[in-house]
Each structure stands twice: as structure tokens, then as C-alpha cells.
Amino acid sequence: MTSPLPPSRRATAMALAPRPSRALRPVPSPSAAAAALLASASPLPASRFLQLHAHLLRTGATPLAPAAASAFLSLAAASLPSSRALAVLRHHLTPASVPSTFSCNSILRSLSEPGALSFLRRMRGLGRRGNAFSLAIILKPCCTLAHARQLHANVVTDGHLRDALLATSLMRSYATCGAGDSAHKVFDEMLVKDAVAWNVLITCYARDKRTKDTLRLFDEMKGGESEARPDEVTCILLLQACTSLGALDFGEKVWEYAVEHGYGGELKVRNSLITMFTRCGCVEKAYQVFCETPRKSVVTWSAMISGFAANGFGEDAISAFEEMNKSGVAPDAQTFTGVLSACSHSGLVDEGFRFFDMMRCEYQMMPNVRHYGCIVDLMGRAGLLDEAYQLVVKEMKVAPDATIWRTLLGACRVHGHVDLGEKVIGHLIELKAQQAGDYVLLLNTYATVGDWVKVAEVRKLMKENGIQTTPGCTTVELNGELHEFIADDDSHPRKAEIYGKLDEINRHLRIAGYVPNVSSELHDLDSEGKECALTYHSEKLAIAFALLVMPQRRPIRLAKNLRVCVDCHNFTKVFSGVYNRLVIVRDRTRFHHFEGGQCSCNDYW
DNA sequence: ATAGGGTTAG
Numbered sequence: 001m002t003s004p005l006p007p008s009r010r011a012t013a014m015a016l017a018p019r020p021s022r023a024l025r026p027v028p029s030p031s032a033a034a035a036a037l038l039a040s041a042s043p044l045p046a047s048r049f050l051q052l053h054a055h056l057l058r059t060g061a062t063p064l065a066p067a068a069a070s071a072f073l074s075l076a077a078a079s080l081p082s083s084r085a086l087a088v089l090r091h092h093l094t095p096a097s098v099p100s101t102f103s104c105n106s107i108l109r110s111l112s113e114p115g116a117l118s119f120l121r122r123m124r125g126l127g128r129r130g131n132a133f134s135l136a137i138i139l140k141p142c143c144t145l146a147h148a149r150q151l152h153a154n155v156v157t158d159g160h161l162r163d164a165l166l167a168t169s170l171m172r173s174y175a176t177c178g179a180g181d182s183a184h185k186v187f188d189e190m191l192v193k194d195a196v197a198w199n200v201l202i203t204c205y206a207r208d209k210r211t212k213d214t215l216r217l218f219d220e221m222k223g224g225e226s227e228a229r230p231d232e233v234t235c236i237l238l239l240q241a242c243t244s245l246g247a248l249d250f251g252e253k254v255w256e257y258a259v260e261h262g263y264g265g266e267l268k269v270r271n272s273l274i275t276m277f278t279r280c281g282c283v284e285k286a287y288q289v290f291c292e293t294p295r296k297s298v299v300t301w302s303a304m305i306s307g308f309a310a311n312g313f314g315e316d317a318i319s320a321f322e323e324m325n326k327s328g329v330a331p332d333a334q335t336f337t338g339v340l341s342a343c344s345h346s347g348l349v350d351e352g353f354r355f356f357d358m359m360r361c362e363y364q365m366m367p368n369v370r371h372y373g374c375i376v377d378l379m380g381r382a383g384l385l386d387e388a389y390q391l392v393v394k395e396m397k398v399a400p401d402a403t404i405w406r407t408l409l410g411a412c413r414v415h416g417h418v419d420l421g422e423k424v425i426g427h428l429i430e431l432k433a434q435q436a437g438d439y440v441l442l443l444n445t446y447a448t449v450g451d452w453v454k455v456a457e458v459r460k461l462m463k464e465n466g467i468q469t470t471p472g473c474t475t476v477e478l479n480g481e482l483h484e485f486i487a488d489d490d491s492h493p494r495k496a497e498i499y500g501k502l503d504e505i506n507r508h509l510r511i512a513g514y515v516p517n518v519s520s521e522l523h524d525l526d527s528e529g530k531e532c533a534l535t536y537h538s539e540k541l542a543i544a545f546a547l548l549v550m551p552q553r554r555p556i557r558l559a560k561n562l563r564v565c566v567d568c569h570n571f572t573k574v575f576s577g578v579y580n581r582l583v584i585v586r587d588r589t590r591f592h593h594f595e596g597g598q599c600s601c602n603d604y605w
Numbered sequence: 606a607t608a609g610g611g612t613t614a615g
Contacts, residue, residue, distance in 0.1 A: 101606090101608095102606095102607060102608070105607095105608060105609080106608075109608080109609090131608095131609095132609075132610050133608055133610085134608095134609090135609090135610085136608095136609040136610040137608085137609060137610080139609095139610070139611095139612095140609085140610065163610085164610095164611080165609085165610045165611055166609085166610060166611085167611085168610080168611035169610050169611055170610095170611095171611080172610095172612080195612085196611050196612050197611075197612085198612090199611085199612040199613075200611065200612055201612095202612085203612065203613090231612090231613095232613075233613045234612085234613090235613095236612090236613050237612080237613070239614090240613095240614085258609060266613095266614090268613060268614040269613090269614075270614085271614040271615065272613090272615090273614095273615075274614090274615085275615060297614085297615090298615080299614055299615045300614085300615080301615085302615045303614080303615040304615090305615085306615065333613055334614095335615085337615090338615080341609060360611050365613050381615075501611080542612085563610090
């Protein structure tokens with residue numbers, strides 16, 4: 001009869017079978033036979049190994065002869081948990097019985113990171129330096145800065161800098177402990193810098209949010225003296241950097257390079273490109289790339305769905321989701337994040353709840369914090385504030401994060417729900433996550449119900465605690481140059497023209513029915529004073545400037561560091577109709593496309 | 606002789 005297991009499984013089963021008789025047999029010492037026996041032994045259960053160890057000590061078989069010691073220590077490292085193994089190793093490592101480099105490496109492989117490092121130190125102290133393998137083994141899990149530094153020293157003194165893989169591994173270790181500068185130093189020291197080394201360096205910069213340096217590296221890599229040229233991984237990393245910078249022009253240059261060098265068909269590159277376009281507000285370009293991508297993965301679909309969502313095209317996001325289902329690609333958690341955020345950004349309340357149910361029932365997925373965040377937003381829109389609060393504190397299976405509370409706080413402001421707003425800020429404080437913007441939301445909530453006494457209280461509280469609000473700031477990109485505006489800005493060289501233009505725009509918009517929304521102004525001014533303060537918000541100044549300098553028919557692209565305020569939102573909406581201009585505003589979380597007096601996002605205020 | 610190590614999509 002043949003065994004039911006395939007040959008490979010049979011071998012594993014045999015290895016797993018206990019072999020007590022051999023392990024407990026008295027070990028003659030010192031003898032080559034003992035070494036051979038130990039060397040051939042597979043890892044033992046810890047208890048059995050300790051029995052063997054005790055037996056050796058009892059029978060006076062120690063100190064072991066060098067060959068036997070090598071084998072015995074390897075067996076110890078393989079059989080015992082790291083700390084336990086280390087104690088045994090310490091006991092048996094003597095100048096007379098340092099295992100061979102090969103054995104040392106197999107011991108290193110069995111130990112966990114701190115143990116391995118201390119063993120390496122010990123063996124080096126006993127004159128066994130180890131080789132590049134030894135360092136590579138420890139570098140793999142190395143994740144503390146002090147350890148990385150020690151290994152770096154070893155790499156240098158042992159002359160392994162020529163080994164590109166080892167050096168890159170060291171860079172990675174530095175990068176994971178947040179020491180980007182040290183990683184850079186290793187890179188500088190490297191004798192041969194290949195593309196992967198460059199890519200790791202780029203990853204370091206990206207991780208440190210040094211996005212502009214990241215872009216610089218691309219040019220350096222293309223034209224530098226180094227042999228390495230950007231590969232598809234480089235393109236991916238750069239497209240990601242462009243995504244976070246909103247650097248559309250640079251992103252397109254990277255794509256051009258990718259196509260020229262034969263990386264244009266790489267799915268990962270295309271997926272990064274789709275994201276880059278959507279996060280620069282170019283949904284059409286993203287969609288074109290998406291359509292021209294033949295074998296779309298769940299990542300491709302999700303990128304497009306989230307891209308539609310972030311730009312306020314909720315219906316398109318939903319149809320993409322349906323099309324995805326038809327094409328047979330299964331959605332995952334991130335796909336649902338995209339769909340749900342599409343519903344929340346576009347105010348599609350019923351659809352949102354439908355997808356939330358679909359996700360849980362049809363796909364048996366556990367919603368995560370982000371999913372709940374969308375649902376809380378939807379419930380806020382539907383005016384179900386107390387229900388949303390109950391959901392967060394009672395029903396959610398995951399711990400609520402600051403974003404969830406902030407979403408709820410935003411809803412409190414819209415609905416003037418002061419009591420809940422106070423509770424929510426309490427939760428934010430409990431999480432030690434309260435930001436200036438949260439106090440502003442609370443303050444807004446009081447302002448909405450006209451409770452100026454409380455407004456003053458919050459203001460005082462903020463002052464006492466030294467909470468600084470971030471000044472609103474809007475940037476316009478013009479021929480690759482960034483023009484920055486803050487409220488009541490008077491630093492721009494063309495300020496007279498800009499203010500003149502803004503006054504003219506204001507007159508035209510009022511005729512068209514624009515009414516300043518004074519609830520956006522936080523100060524307890526009289527209503528005329530409020531109008532004045534609103535008039536020169538940074539976004540309006542930026543629009544006036546853009547109108548002055550940008551040729552007709554080109555979209556006006558703005559980027560804001562805060563959320564668009566209600567009044568500016570209204571203003572821009574009416575502006576896009578009266579002046580017949582497309583205005584694309586990127587704020588902290590999404591894009592607003594203003595066209596023909598409408599906005600793509602269905603924000604509720 | 607044997608053994609080992611790096612970057613990457615939503």
C-alpha cells in the first residue's frame with residue numbers, strides 16, 4: 001500500500017516524528033562520533049534538548065572538543081528559544097572551542113535579532129570575525145539604530161562595502177529605524193551603486209517626506225556618472241512622490257520616461273500613474289490610462305474608484321465598482337473604502353448604506369476604521385448624529401480613531417448639535433489627538449447656534465493652552481512657479497491689481513446672486529465687519545490672481561492647506577458660472593471641481 | 606564546498 005502523502009510531505013512527516021532514543025543515548029566525549037551524531041540531529045523539542053544538556057554536564061563530557069562543540073551549539077540554537085540558547089552558548093563558548101564560521105552562521109540564523117548580535121559580538125571577541133554572510137543574516141531583521149550602527153562598522157572594517165547587496169541591506173536597516181541620513185552615508189560610501197541602491201535611497205527620502213529631494217534624485221540618476229538608470233521601481237517611487245506633491249508636470253515626465261524605456265506596460269507603474277493623475281485632479285487622464293490597461297487587477301480598479309471618489313464623481317465610482325464586479329475581479333477592503341468614500345463625498349446616503357451591507361453580508365468582510373469613518377459621515381449627512389455616536393461607542397468592533405471623531409464633530413457643526421460636539425471633543429482629548437482645527441469646529445458649532453459666550457470661552461481656552469490655528473493658505477501654480485496667498489495677504493508684488501480684480505469679481509457675483517455666508521466667519525463681529533473679513537480669504541485672492549494672469553479657457557488649479565470654507569465654496573461656485581471657468585480646488589482630503597455654477601462634490605455645510 | 610542579503614502599485 002502506498003502512503004497517502006506525496007513524497008515531500010512524507011519527508012516532513014518523518015522529520016517531525018520524535019526520535020527520543022538517539023537523543024538520550026549517552027554521548028561519548030570527546031569523540032568524532034559525538035560530533036557527527038549531533039551534527040546530523042534535527043532541532044529537538046526544547047525540553048528534550050535541556051535533558052541532553054544536563055546529561056552532558058552530569059557525565060563530565062564538557063568541555064566539548066571543538067568539532068563536537070560546533071555541532072552542539074548549532075543544535076542548541078536551533079532547539080531553544082533565543083534567550084535560552086544564548087545562555088547555553090555563553091556557557092560553552094571558550095577560546096578553545098569557537099565554532100567554525102559556517103557553524104557560527106547557522107547559529108546566527110537560528111537566533112533572533114538581539115541574541116544574534118550579542119553572539120556575533122562574542123564570537124568576534126574570541127577572534128572569529130565572521131564573513132559577509134554573517135552580517136547579512138543579522139542585518140535582515142535588524143531594526144534598532146544602535147545595532148545598525150554596529151553592523152555598519154563591521155561592514156566597513158571587514159571591507160564589505162563593495163558588496164552592493166549587503167550595503168543596500170544596511171541602508172534598509174537604517175531606513176527602517178528612521179535614520180535616513182545614515183542610509184545616505186552608506187550610499188555615498190558604496191563603491192558600486194546599482195539601481196536598487198538608488199531606489200532604496202529614494203524610498204528613504206520618500207519616507208522622510210523629502211519629496212522635492214526625491215524628484216531631484218530622478219534627474220541625478222538619469223544624468224549622473226553612476227551606471228545605474230531608473231528602472232520600473234524607480235518610476236513607481238517617483239510617481240508616488242509626485243502624488244503626494246501634486247506635481248503633475250513632473251509625474252508626466254516620469255511617465256514619458258517609463259514609456260520610452262519599456263516600463264509603460266508594467267501594471268504597478270500604470271496603477272501608480274492612475275493614482276498620480278487622480279490625486280492631481282486629472283480624472284480624465286487617469287481614466288484614459290485605466291481604460292488602456294488590459295489586465296486590470298483589484299488595485300487598478302480600486303485606484304480608479306478611489307480616484308473618482310476623491311474628485312467628487314460618486315456616480316462614476318459606483319459604476320466602476322459595478323463594472324468591476326462584472327469583469328470578475330473580486331473587491332477587497334480597500335475597494336470598499338473607495339466606494340464608501342465616494343458615497344460620503346457625494347452625499348449618496350442610501351447607496352452608502354447599501355454598499356456597507358453588501359460588504360458585510362455578501363462578502364463577509366469585517367469593516368475597518370476607515371469604513372466606519374465613511375458610515376459616520378453618511379449618518380451625519382442623514383442627520384442621524386446620536387445614532388452615529390451610538391454606533392461608534394457601542395457597535396464598532398474596532399477602536400475609533402481621531403478621524404472618526406473629527407468626522408462626527410464636523411457633523412455636529414453642520415447640525416448645530418452642541419451637546420454632542422462637547423462629548424466628541426472630550427473623546428479627541430482622551431485620545432490626545434485634539435488639534436487646533438477641532439477647537440475651531442467646536443467654536444463653529446457654538447457660532448452656528450449663536451452662542452457667542454461659549455465661542456469666547458473656547459477662544460480663551462485655546463489661548464491659554466497655546467493652541468495655534470493654522471492660517472489658511474492657497475497656492476496657484478503658474479508656469480511651474482507656486483504663488484502662495486494667505487488671508488488679507490499684502491505681500492504679493494501685484495497686490496493692488498489683485499485686490500482691484502477681487503472687488504470687481506465681488507460686484508459681478510453679487511449681481512448673479514452670491515450672498516456672503518457670514519456663519520463662516522468666527523469672530524464676533526457685526527455682520528458688516530464679518531463680510532469684510534470674509535472678502536479677502538486666501539482662496540478668493542488666489543482666484544483673483546489667477547484671473548489676472550491666466551489665459552482664458554484654462555482650468556484654474558488651486559491647492560488649499562485647510563478645508564474649503566462654506567463661503568469660499570459658494571463664491572467659487574458662482575464664480576465658475578459667471579466667468580465660465582473651470583476651477584479645481586484641492587483641499588486636505590479631496591478635490592472640488594467647480595464648473596458652470598456647480599460643484600462636483602456634494603458637501604453639506 | 607557549504608550558507609545570505611536589497612527596492613516596487615490602490
